[in-house]
Amino acid sequence: MARRITSFGVAFFFIGIVHGWGTSSFDSLTSEDLVTRKSVYRTPAFTLTPGEVSSKFYRVEFPKGHVGVRGFDAEVVDEAGNPVSLFEVYLHHWLTFNLYVKKTEKEAFLNEGYYGSNNPSTRFVGNSGLCRDGPGSTSWGLGSETRHTNTTIPPPYAIEIGNSENIPDGYEEMWEFNVHAIDTRGVADRPGCTECRCNLYGVVNDERGKPLPKDYIGGLECCYDGTKCRLKPGFESTKRTLYMQYTIRWIEWSENMVPVKKYVIDVTNTGSGCKIEYNTPTCSLSGFPTDCIDTRETTASLPEDSILIYAAAHQHVGARGASLYGANGKEICRSMPAYGFGSEAGNEAGYVVGMGACYPEPGSVKISSKDVLRMQSNYSTFRGRTGVMGLFNILVASDTYSMISFKKSDSVNLGYGIQELLNDYFLIIGFVGGIAAFGLGRYYQFRKQQSEGYQAVFK
Numbered sequence: 001m002a003r004r005i006t007s008f009g010v011a012f013f014f015i016g017i018v019h020g021w022g023t024s025s026f027d028s029l030t031s032e033d034l035v036t037r038k039s040v041y042r043t044p045a046f047t048l049t050p051g052e053v054s055s056k057f058y059r060v061e062f063p064k065g066h067v068g069v070r071g072f073d074a075e076v077v078d079e080a081g082n083p084v085s086l087f088e089v090y091l092h093h094w095l096t097f098n099l100y101v102k103k104t105e106k107e108a109f110l111n112e113g114y115y116g117s118n119n120p121s122t123r124f125v126g127n128s129g130l131c132r133d134g135p136g137s138t139s140w141g142l143g144s145e146t147r148h149t150n151t152t153i154p155p156p157y158a159i160e161i162g163n164s165e166n167i168p169d170g171y172e173e174m175w176e177f178n179v180h181a182i183d184t185r186g187v188a189d190r191p192g193c194t195e196c197r198c199n200l201y202g203v204v205n206d207e208r209g210k211p212l213p214k215d216y217i218g219g220l221e222c223c224y225d226g227t228k229c230r231l232k233p234g235f236e237s238t239k240r241t242l243y244m245q246y247t248i249r250w251i252e253w254s255e256n257m258v259p260v261k262k263y264v265i266d267v268t269n270t271g272s273g274c275k276i277e278y279n280t281p282t283c284s285l286s287g288f289p290t291d292c293i294d295t296r297e298t299t300a301s302l303p304e305d306s307i308l309i310y311a312a313a314h315q316h317v318g319a320r321g322a323s324l325y326g327a328n329g330k331e332i333c334r335s336m337p338a339y340g341f342g343s344e345a346g347n348e349a350g351y352v353v354g355m356g357a358c359y360p361e362p363g364s365v366k367i368s369s370k371d372v373l374r375m376q377s378n379y380s381t382f383r384g385r386t387g388v389m390g391l392f393n394i395l396v397a398s399d400t401y402s403m404i405s406f407k408k409s410d411s412v413n414l415g416y417g418i419q420e421l422l423n424d425y426f427l428i429i430g431f432v433g434g435i436a437a438f439g440l441g442r443y444y445q446f447r448k449q450q451s452e453g454y455q456a457v458f459k
């Protein structure tokens with residue numbers, strides 16, 4: 001069962017600075033909401049000064065007991081609980097991992113953390129596979145698009161956690177949270193800092209002190225915890241105290257529910273493992289505009305026959321969408337970025353503030369273990385970029401399960417309706433299709449504004 005955690009995993013886990021338990025939480029269960037609970041938690045506080053990167057690991061709270069998770073939303077907030085704009089704090093990513101920890105070693109674990117590699121008293125659990133080293137192993141995880149990416153899992157499906165039958169004797173299930181945030185107040189080059197360009201961070205060695213290859217010009221290896229991006233000359237500001245606030249929507253597990261498995265397809269996996277990040281070139285203007293898209297592709301197969309319940313991509317600024325194709329080349333999900341166009345948190349101009357999610361009618365998209373899935377990730381190449389990503393997060397149910405579940409789902413649906421009523425307060429900027437076109441239009445406007453010396457936004 002020992003899981004190998006390489007590259008990305010080691011990079012993060014190696015320092016594994018753990019700052020203790022989540023410091024605050026509250027549970028809401030209103031009298032009308034008899035089924036779905038909503039628990040709001042915060043990670044311990046972290047601080048940032050202009051230009052600085054924080055990438056720490058926290059042991060955090062999760063709903064206790066055998067439950068099904070139906071939604072997981074998160075955002076960076078300040079001490080007063082106000083949402084913090086991506087203009088000030090760029091949320092590069094957040095990730096959650098579950099571990100089984102030996103009960104007898106729990107205290108040590110609480111103090112020292114996982115430290116990744118070879119702590120025999122912890123067992124890494126993660127998700128159901130494909131890209132198990134790196135972000136592919138996370139149970140939940142997103143980036144700047146967190147505020148407007150729908151994570152709701154439709155009933156009767158849910159991610160099952162805390163099932164004592166799966167937890168080895170003498171172990172307990174625990175959760176860790178990694179938050180990678182960059183304070184971009186006053187930085188010299190905002191796109192460059194968010195893309196972790198090594199020259200802007202003055203980084204030549206990775207966080208273990210090993211020299212980076214000469215051709216490594218940007219990506220996570222250059223913006224590890226404690227590094228600092230170049231500021232505009234003379235810029236000064238105060239240290240901020242921040243939290244990651246996360247809201248888990250969950251339900252007590254019952255036999256009416258159908259567990260889903262999570263798989264992550266990483267477009268950088270072209271046979272030799274998941275590299276997580278890649279760089280995109282700058283297009284030559286002669287081919288404008290058709291040549292100004294970089295398309296990467298990979299293939300993957302699921303280990304068992306499944307039905308698709310949910311799919312959404314993860315991409316960075318410059319994203320032009322991602323697609324998943326099933327057997328016979330049919331597109332089964334197209335996930336498009338939503339770009340912000342304003343100044344408030346959740347609508348930051350030029351940033352990817354949401355990714356469209358696909359909800360095929362359960363049972364309508366079957367994926368056989370023999371099928372070869374193909375994934376494409378597109379980026380605009382008007383500008384070359386470093387450290388971009390192309391992931392597809394998919395949730396599937398086992399094909400045999402699905403047949404049983406349809407008969408049983410009625411009672412759960414009732415609760416779902418109430419939950420949706422309670423949770424539908426988000427301002428949705430919009431997803432899919434037309435929005436991309438809209439984003440593109442805006443994008444030209446940003447370029448124009450920028451050349452006219454307005455607010456700095458991405459180009």
Ligand SMILES: *[C@@H]1O[C@H](CO)[C@@H](O)[C@H](O)[C@H]1NC(C)=O
Nearest residue numbers: 150152154359420424426428
């Ligand atoms: C998320 O998706 C579910 C399932 O399609 C839908 O019912 C719900 O309204 C969506 N929520 C938001 C906030 O868009």
Ligand SMILES: *[C@@H]1O[C@H](CO)[C@@H](O)[C@H](O)[C@H]1NC(C)=O
Nearest residue numbers: 295320321322323334376378
């Ligand atoms: C990505 O680009 C390819 C062409 O390179 C195109 O066929 C495909 O439709 C694009 N996908 C999306 C999601 O726009």
